[in-house]
Amino acid sequence: MDTALSIQSLRKTYGATVAVDDLSLKVEPGEIFGLIGPNGAGKTTTVECLLGLRRPDAGSVQVLGMTPQDNPPDLAHRVGAQLQEAALPSRITVAEALDLFGSFYSETRAPDALLDRWGLADERTTPFEALSGGQQQRLFVILAFLHNPDLVVLDEISTGLDPEARRDTRDLIRELRAEGTTVVLVTHFMDEAQALCDRVALLHEGRCVALDAPAALIDRLDAPYRVRFAAPPAFDPAPLRDADGVTQVARRDGEVRVRGREDLLTSVVRHLAAQNAIPDDLHAERATLEDVFLTIANDLSSTQVQTEALHPEKEPS
C-alpha cells in the first residue's frame, strides 16, 4: 500500500503571515500520527491543505496517492474529517444529520450502533443547536468515520469533551488503528499525543522542529528521567549533583526534584541510602512529551533572539 500521507516542502502564507513553511512529512498506513504544537503553529493550515480546503503556495500534498487540490471524487469517500470551525445547520436533528451524511457515501457503519456507543441515542430528534458542546463534538466524531474511511483527520477532537468522552475517543482511535485506519491527530494536548501517537511532528511557527516517536523524542532529552522525593530532615541536596547520571537538582516546597539520564533512580537511591536519609515519599518519572515541547520551544525562542540580534534588519519569519 502507498504512503497514506506525504507532504513535501509545503508552504502556505496569508498575506505577510507565514502559516506553514517548508513542511515535509510522511505518514504510513495504519499509523496514528500526531501534529502537535501551540496555537498558531500551522497545524490547522496543514490539515486544510491535506483536505483540499486550501491550496498550498508551494510544495505538494499527496493523500492516499491523490492530490487533494484536484478534488478527486474518490478521495472524499476514503477520508473522514472532524474540523474546527465547522458546523451543521442549526435546526437539523441528529438523526437527519446521520441520514444526510450517510447518503453521501456508498457504504456506512450502522448509525444506531454509533449513536448508542456515543451516548446520543436519546438525542435522535434533538436539533444540532440544542446539543451541548460535547454532544456536538461527539456527533462530529461519528460523522468523521461513518463511512469507514482509510484515513481520518481529527482536529482538536478532545476540545469540549468531558473526561469520559475523551477516554472513549482514545479507545475509538485505537480501535480505528486496529482496523487498519490511518489517523492524523491534531492536538495541543501533549498527554493525548503521547498516549496515542506512534509518531508526532512538533510544529513551531509553521516549521516542523521535531519528528519521531514520542518515546524517542523523550529519550533525546538531556534529562529524560526525573525523581522527586520529600526532603528528609536536615537533608542537603547539593552533593546529589555529583551523583551518576544527575543533571539537575532543585528544591521546592520541601520536595527535592532531580533530573537526569538513565539509572537516575538507582543512583539517587544509592546516594540517599549512603546518607542514611530515608524520604517518606519518592516518585520516579519519565519526562513527557510536554517536557520535549517546552525544551524545544525554549531553545527556539533563545535562538531566535540571537538571530534577531545578529540580523536586526531581517524580518522575523
Next chain:
Amino acid sequence: MKAFLTLTWTETKLFLREPMATFFTVAFPLLLLFAFGAIFGNGPGSAPGEVGYTTYALPGYVALTIGSLGLLGLPTALAVYRDQGILRRFRVTPLRPAAVLGAQAVVHLAMLIASTLLLTGAALWVFRVPLPERLLLTLGALLLAGLSFLAVGFLLGAVLPTVRAAQAVGNALFFPMLFLSGAAIPQFLFPEWLKTTSLALPLTHAARLLQAAWLQGQWNGSSSLVLVGMGVACAGVGAYVFRWT
C-alpha cells in the same frame, strides 16, 4: 443522486423550520391577499381591464414571494451556511459544490410553487378569482421570474461576507421593491411618474411579466428580457466570486 435527493429533502424541512423564511414566503402574501381583499374586495371593475381588485393584485403577491425568496431567503441561507462553517463541513464530503447550490435552488423554487398554489387556492376559494386562461404561459413567467431572482440571491450570497450583511442588504433591496414594484400595491394606483421610475426596480418586471401572462395571456417581452439579462449576469458573476469559506 441519492445524496442530492436527501440533501434537497433535508433542506426543505430546514426551510420550513425557519420562522422568518416561512413567514415571508407563505404567510405574508396570504396576509396581503386577505387584508387588501377585505378592503378593496373583488367587485368587477375595481381594477383596470374590468377585473376585480384582488384578481388584479394576485400576480403581484406572487412577485412578492419571488422577491422575498431571492433577496432575503437565498442570500441569508448561503451566508449562514458559509458563516457557520456548514459549507466547510460539506466540502470534506463527496458532495459536489453544485449539489449544495442546486439543492438550495430546488428548495426555493419548490417553495415558490407551493406558495403560489396556496395563494391561488385561497384567492379562488375566498374571492372567486378566476384561474389564468393560459396556464403554461403563466407557469413559464413564474419560473423565469423565480430563477432570475434566485440568481440575484446567489450573487448576494456570494458577495456578502456575513449573515448580518446579507440580511441588511436583502432588506434594503426587498422593502422598497415590495411597495414600489406593484407587488404589494398594484401600479394602477400609482401616478405616471412613479410607474415610469419603478421600471428601474427588477421586481417591477417580475410583477409585470406575471400580470401580463396571468391577466391578459400575453408575454411581456421587454420585462422578460430584463429578467433574463439580470439572471444570466448575476449567475455568471456569482459563480465567479463565490467562496466556500
